[in-house]
Amino acid sequence: MGETQKRAAILAAASRLFAEKGYGNTPTSEIAREAGVAEGTLYHHFGSKDGIFLTIFDETADGYVAGAESLVREGRPGADTLRDFIGFHFDYLGRHATQFLIILRDFPERISGEKTGPAAFRRKKFSRLTSLLSEILDRGAADGTLRLRHPARDTAEMLRGILYGTTRHKMLGIIDVPLPRLATMITDFCGQALSPTPETCGKRPGGGRR
Amino acid sequence: MGETQKRAAILAAASRLFAEKGYGNTPTSEIAREAGVAEGTLYHHFGSKDGIFLTIFDETADGYVAGAESLVREGRPGADTLRDFIGFHFDYLGRHATQFLIILRDFPERISGEKTGPAAFRRKKFSRLTSLLSEILDRGAADGTLRLRHPARDTAEMLRGILYGTTRHKMLGIIDVPLPRLATMITDFCGQALSPTPETCGKRPGGGRR
Amino acid sequence: MGETQKRAAILAAASRLFAEKGYGNTPTSEIAREAGVAEGTLYHHFGSKDGIFLTIFDETADGYVAGAESLVREGRPGADTLRDFIGFHFDYLGRHATQFLIILRDFPERISGEKTGPAAFRRKKFSRLTSLLSEILDRGAADGTLRLRHPARDTAEMLRGILYGTTRHKMLGIIDVPLPRLATMITDFCGQALSPTPETCGKRPGGGRR
Amino acid sequence: MGETQKRAAILAAASRLFAEKGYGNTPTSEIAREAGVAEGTLYHHFGSKDGIFLTIFDETADGYVAGAESLVREGRPGADTLRDFIGFHFDYLGRHATQFLIILRDFPERISGEKTGPAAFRRKKFSRLTSLLSEILDRGAADGTLRLRHPARDTAEMLRGILYGTTRHKMLGIIDVPLPRLATMITDFCGQALSPTPETCGKRPGGGRR
DNA sequence: AATGAATGAGAATTCATTCAT
DNA sequence: GATGAATGAATTCTCATTCAT
Numbered sequence: 001m002g003e004t005q006k007r008a009a010i011l012a013a014a015s016r017l018f019a020e021k022g023y024g025n026t027p028t029s030e031i032a033r034e035a036g037v038a039e040g041t042l043y044h045h046f047g048s049k050d051g052i053f054l055t056i057f058d059e060t061a062d063g064y065v066a067g068a069e070s071l072v073r074e075g076r077p078g079a080d081t082l083r084d085f086i087g088f089h090f091d092y093l094g095r096h097a098t099q100f101l102i103i104l105r106d107f108p109e110r111i112s113g114e115k116t117g118p119a120a121f122r123r124k125k126f127s128r129l130t131s132l133l134s135e136i137l138d139r140g141a142a143d144g145t146l147r148l149r150h151p152a153r154d155t156a157e158m159l160r161g162i163l164y165g166t167t168r169h170k171m172l173g174i175i176d177v178p179l180p181r182l183a184t185m186i187t188d189f190c191g192q193a194l195s196p197t198p199e200t201c202g203k204r205p206g207g208g209r210r
Numbered sequence: 211m212g213e214t215q216k217r218a219a220i221l222a223a224a225s226r227l228f229a230e231k232g233y234g235n236t237p238t239s240e241i242a243r244e245a246g247v248a249e250g251t252l253y254h255h256f257g258s259k260d261g262i263f264l265t266i267f268d269e270t271a272d273g274y275v276a277g278a279e280s281l282v283r284e285g286r287p288g289a290d291t292l293r294d295f296i297g298f299h300f301d302y303l304g305r306h307a308t309q310f311l312i313i314l315r316d317f318p319e320r321i322s323g324e325k326t327g328p329a330a331f332r333r334k335k336f337s338r339l340t341s342l343l344s345e346i347l348d349r350g351a352a353d354g355t356l357r358l359r360h361p362a363r364d365t366a367e368m369l370r371g372i373l374y375g376t377t378r379h380k381m382l383g384i385i386d387v388p389l390p391r392l393a394t395m396i397t398d399f400c401g402q403a404l405s406p407t408p409e410t411c412g413k414r415p416g417g418g419r420r
Numbered sequence: 421m422g423e424t425q426k427r428a429a430i431l432a433a434a435s436r437l438f439a440e441k442g443y444g445n446t447p448t449s450e451i452a453r454e455a456g457v458a459e460g461t462l463y464h465h466f467g468s469k470d471g472i473f474l475t476i477f478d479e480t481a482d483g484y485v486a487g488a489e490s491l492v493r494e495g496r497p498g499a500d501t502l503r504d505f506i507g508f509h510f511d512y513l514g515r516h517a518t519q520f521l522i523i524l525r526d527f528p529e530r531i532s533g534e535k536t537g538p539a540a541f542r543r544k545k546f547s548r549l550t551s552l553l554s555e556i557l558d559r560g561a562a563d564g565t566l567r568l569r570h571p572a573r574d575t576a577e578m579l580r581g582i583l584y585g586t587t588r589h590k591m592l593g594i595i596d597v598p599l600p601r602l603a604t605m606i607t608d609f610c611g612q613a614l615s616p617t618p619e620t621c622g623k624r625p626g627g628g629r630r
Numbered sequence: 631m632g633e634t635q636k637r638a639a640i641l642a643a644a645s646r647l648f649a650e651k652g653y654g655n656t657p658t659s660e661i662a663r664e665a666g667v668a669e670g671t672l673y674h675h676f677g678s679k680d681g682i683f684l685t686i687f688d689e690t691a692d693g694y695v696a697g698a699e700s701l702v703r704e705g706r707p708g709a710d711t712l713r714d715f716i717g718f719h720f721d722y723l724g725r726h727a728t729q730f731l732i733i734l735r736d737f738p739e740r741i742s743g744e745k746t747g748p749a750a751f752r753r754k755k756f757s758r759l760t761s762l763l764s765e766i767l768d769r770g771a772a773d774g775t776l777r778l779r780h781p782a783r784d785t786a787e788m789l790r791g792i793l794y795g796t797t798r799h800k801m802l803g804i805i806d807v808p809l810p811r812l813a814t815m816i817t818d819f820c821g822q823a824l825s826p827t828p829e830t831c832g833k834r835p836g837g838g839r840r
Numbered sequence: 841a842a843t844g845a846a847t848g849a850g851a852a853t854t855c856a857t858t859c860a861t
Numbered sequence: 862g863a864t865g866a867a868t869g870a871a872t873t874c875t876c877a878t879t880c881a882t
Contacts, residue, residue, distance in 0.1 A: 006846080022319060024234050027872060038847045043874065045845090109232060109315070112382075127384075149402075150395050157385040158376055158395055165375015166368055172318060174337075175367040185360050185368055192359075193403040216863085237855060248864040250858085255862095259856060426867080442739060444654050448852060458868045463853065465866090529652060529735070532802075547804075569822075570815050577805040578796055578815055585795015586788055592742075594757075595787040605780050605788055612779075613823035636842085657876060668843040670879085675841095679877060 007045045009035040014052045019098045023053055023106040053102070053110050054122070060099040061125045064092050072132050078140020082194070083187050085136060089163055090183035093171075101171045104164075130156050140194070147196040159190065217255045219245040224262045229308045233263055233316040263312075263320050264332070270309040271335045274302055282342050288350020292404070293397050295346060299373055300393035307381065314378045340366050350404070357406040369400065427465045429455040434472045439518045443473055443526040473522070473530050474542070480519040481545045484512050492552050498560020502614070503607050505556060509583055510603035513591075521591045550576050560614070567616040579610065637675045639665040644682045649728045653683055653736040683732075683740055684752070690729040691755045694722055702762050708770020712824070713817050715766060719793055720813035727801065734798045760786050770824070777826040789820065 013035035017026040028049050032039040046052045071084050093100050111122050133156035140146025148155055163186070169175040170182055177185065223245035227236040238259050242249040256262045281294050303310050321332050343366035350356025358365055373396075379385040380392055387395065433455035437446040448469050452459040466472045491504050513520050531542050553576035560566025568575055583606075589595040590602055597605065643664035647656040658679050662669040676682045701714050723730050741752045763786035770776025778785055793816075799805040800812055807815065 024319075028874085029872080039874090040847050040849095040876085041845080043876095044847085049873065105319070109234075149398055150391075154387045154391070154395065157379065157387060158392070158399065161376035161379040161385055162372045163375070164379060165373070165377075166371035167375075169367065169371040169374060172322075174340075175371055177364045177367060181360075181364070182368070185364065188359055189368065189403045192405070193399045195402070238857085239855075242865095249856090249866095250864050251862080253857070254864095444739070447850080449850090459853090460855085460868050460870095461866080463855095464868085469852065525739070529654075550804075569818055570811075574807045574811070574815065577799065577807060578812070578819065581796035581799040581805055582792045583795065584799060585793065585797075586791035587795075589787065589791040589794060594760075595791055597784045597787060601780075601784070602788070605784065608779055609788065609823045612825070613819045615822070658878085659876075662844095669845095669877090670843050671841080673878070674843095 006035070006037050006041055010037060010042055010045060010052065011056065015056055015098050015102060018053065018056070018106070019101040023102070023110060050110065053106065054118070056099055057103055057107070057111070057122065060096050060103060061122070063096075065125055065128050067092060068129065068132050072135060077143050077145045078136055078138075079145035079191065079194070079196075081136045082133075082140065082146065082190065085133070086163070086187045086190065087183060089167070090179055090186075093167060094179050097171065100167070104168045104171055130160050133159050137194075144196055146194045148194065162186070162190070216245070216247050216251055220247060220252060220255060220262065221266060225266055225308050225312065228263065228266070228316070229311040233312070233320060260320065263316065264328070266309055267313055267317070267321070267332060270306050270313060271332070273306075275335055275338050277302060278339065278342050282345060287353050287355045288346055288348075289355035289401070289404070289406075291346045292343075292350065292356065292400065295343070296373070296397045296400065297393055299377070300389055300396075303377060303381075304389050310377070311381050314381055340370050343369050347404075350406075354406055356404045358404065365404075372396070372400070426455070426457050426461055430457060430462055430465060430472065431476065435476055435518050435522060438473065438476070438526070439521040443469075443522070443530060470530065473526065474538070476519055477523055477527070477531070477542065480516050480523060481542070483516075485545055485548050487512060488549065488552050492555060497563050497565045498556055498558075499565035499611065499614070499616075501556045502553075502560065502566065502610065505553070506583070506607045506610065507603060509587070510599055510606075513587060514599050517591065520587070524588045524591055550580050553579050557614075560616075564616055566614045568614065575614075582606070582610070636665070636667050636671060640667060640672060640675060640682065641686060645686055645728050645732065648683065648686070648736070649731040653732070653740060680740065683736065684748070686729055687733060687737070687741070687752060690726050690733060691752070693726075695755055695758050697722060698759065698762050702765055707773050707775045708766055708768075709775035709821070709824070709826075711766045712763075712770065712776065712820065715763070716793070716817045716820065717813055719797070720809055720816075723797060723801075724809050730797070731801050734801055760790050763789050767824075770826075774826055776824045778824065785824075792816070792820070 014031045028042055032042055071088055111119050134152045137152040137155055141148050224241045238252055242252055277298055281298055321329050344362045347362040347365055351358050434451045448462055452462055487508055491508055531539050554572045557572040557575055561568050644661045658672055662672055697718055701718055741749050764782045767782040767785055771778050
């Protein structure tokens with residue numbers, strides 16, 4: 001435990017500062033000071049300033065993608081899964097607000113670039129989301145709970161953009177709506193937009209779990 | 211003309227470089243070299259590196275906001291105006307792709323911060339969008355062409371986030387769909403989501419101009 | 421003149437310090453202080469610490485190789501040219517003692533490495549010496565003024581090593597003999613070793629210019 | 631044995647790395663990693679990074695000087711002893727190539743400096759070579775097997791420089807000639823240069839051992 | 841003897857900005 | 862208006878060494 005103490009302090013300090021001022025405006029000297037360690041200790045544990053960012057990124061992104069994956073694997077109907085997905089997204093966002101803010105601020109700046117290597121590997125984590133959304137839409141089209149007016153893949157890309165944009169604006173304070181209500185609003189919005197039958201406009205068919 | 215020539219060369223070089231590498235990764239020395247002027251000349255014309263960014267920002271943002279304003283002022287029905295708004299957004303985006311990329315990359319990094327002063331002034335330019343969207347939604351609710359399930363202001367904030375996110379992902383290559391089709395998809399998506407009557411689900415009422 | 425002043429001061433300070441303490445033990449901060457300029461000025465003029473070294477290297481090496489080349493191009497008999505070569509070497513050394521010391525200390529550390537690029541380009545400057553020596557030996561073998569017991573190329577490599585080693589030890593104070601006498605000693609030594617006829621051992625045939 | 635094992639592993643790793651990348655470019659962390667020990671262990675055994683270098687230096691230099699000393703003590707004629715000396719030098723070099731490379735790269739950087747203390751003590755080890763060569767030359771002048779055209783001490787210094795330079799260029803790949811042939815070439819070269827009688831130019835007097 | 845986390849004093853380099861010409 | 866040499870504060874990163882366990 002003692003050996004992990006400083007490492008954790010560094011991550012905590014870096015998370016706070018990155019979220020507050022942005023990656024580029026946070027000197028390593030300040031991270032060290034806030035964490036109460038020597039500057040060298042940062043490099044002992046993370047190798048570079050980028051290494052700190054990527055550790056935060058990985059921990060947050062891995063949990064997020066894993067949660068989304070398991071949710072899709074449950075095999076519930078398309079519309080329900082989509083609703084669950086959006087719910088999960090904003091729930092996870094609420095529980096990892098600081099880290100999300102960091103990633104939203106500095107991704108893809110920190111992650112873009114080379115076509116291969118660790119950066120590309122990390123980009124793929126999020127591109128997994130498009131695949132998952134695409135799968136959900138396909139499922140919904142097949143089981144009749146969703147109606148697609150455009151190819152599933154394209155719609156999935158659009159949905160990912162929608163989630164990204166509303167999330168970012170929420171985290172940056174451009175959207176004032178409280179998180180739970182925002183989640184509901186977007187769930188409703190997407191539900192309406194992809195609703196399969198005129199009759200069910202505005203109503204949810206069957207009893208969704210959530 | 212000679213004096214304006216260099217100014218224009220600087221803006222052109224800076225636009226290209228900011229879009230390509232980001233504001234933070236573009237040294238003023240490189241802007242000067244690419245523009246074929248001395249570094250000091252940058253400061254004669256723009257006062258600071260930030261001044262260059264803000265000039266680009268202002269020119270793009272002002273045109274955008276002005277276009278949106280005039281569009282709303284036309285006074286057409288809510289649903290039509292919303293459709294026009296989205297169409298205008300992606301149209302303008304296509305015509306100012308480089309500048310949008312710059313703003314997407316470095317806003318709000320460059321613009322955030324102080325509660326007052328020039329930064330706050332610039333933030334307000336975009337917050338005007340929320341007001342315009344809100345006005346459109348109110349009008350649509352009043353004239354019966356849109357159906358709101360949540361307060362207009364909140365929905366407007368959400369819509370602005372949706373436009374932001376899809377735009378950003380398109381500009382960064384995360385969305386592959388061609389720009390005109392993306393515009394159509396989002397128009398459809400929002401149209402469905404805010405459609406006033408069950409019967410018209412999936413159909414567009416009346417003949418929109420676009 | 422005024423614009424070159426600081427550049428020259430930097431080269432002078434760097435030369436002195438590199439010779440005195442070695443490249444690796446000379447911080448750029450000290451070069452700047454000794455030259456009476458800001459540290460940034462070093463980078464304005466030379467781009468990097470290595471750039472300073474390479475500037476010194478190039479100026480010295482180019483003059484040296486050019487002098488050697490022109491000497492060989494005079495077309496005098498092999499033995500005379502070899503004598504001239506050695507004489508020129510130690511003469512040039514005496515006139516550029518500081519720079520030679522630097523190169524001797526930190527070449528090939530600074531210059532070795534990549535197979536191509538600027539480093540390889542610089543290594544080739546000195547490898548030209550082997551070619552020149554080889555040419556001299558061939559000429560001497562052809563005109564009968566030198567007697568080779570081994571291939572000219574191999575002997576040339578050896579001679580270059582001999583010059584290098586004695587030069588280095590002289591510059592580092594391991595050899596105490598004054599420079600002009602050292603030059604004579606080595607001229608005699610090589611002359612004897614490559615002397616073509618038993619009768620002339622210890623005597624020089626004809627009247628060499630030098 | 632277990633305690634000696636790690637010590638040996640450290641020396642082996644350090645030798646390889648120093649030879650490959652140079653002392654200054656080899657972090658202690660890498661030595662530890664390559665040796666499979668903790669970084670602290672280096673300091674238990676050698677006290678400092680310099681201590682590792684000096685241990686390698688001492689072991690190599692001591693063996694070399696001892697070999698040279700015993701060779702001179704055999705009391706053979708001057709010319710034969712000189713021939714033996716050169717032969718021994720390149721033989722020893724071949725058997726300790728890695729260590730020689732290290733010393734060639736980083737001596738006198740590591741060893742120069744103070745006039746007294748351990749550094750000076752180590753420098754003296756090699757200055758012993760000059761004395762030995764001087765003794766050989768004196769002996770050859772006395773027994774008529776060598777002919778000196780300059781003071782023995784000065785010639786000895788020159789010879790040491792010759793051996794150093796050819797050795798260094800061989801180790802750095804500047805000389806391509808295989809080691810045994812290089813030894814023969816230098817033996818011949820020096821033999822000719824110091825040959826006592828005109829008649830024997832080009833021939834070796836008597837039967838040298840080697 | 842062995843470990844390896846922690847240190848902190850440097851080191852090279854970057855770059856927006858200034859100002860004398 | 863235009864120049865570009867000069868600046869120096871700030872920043873990331875290196876690494877030999879220490880010390881509690």
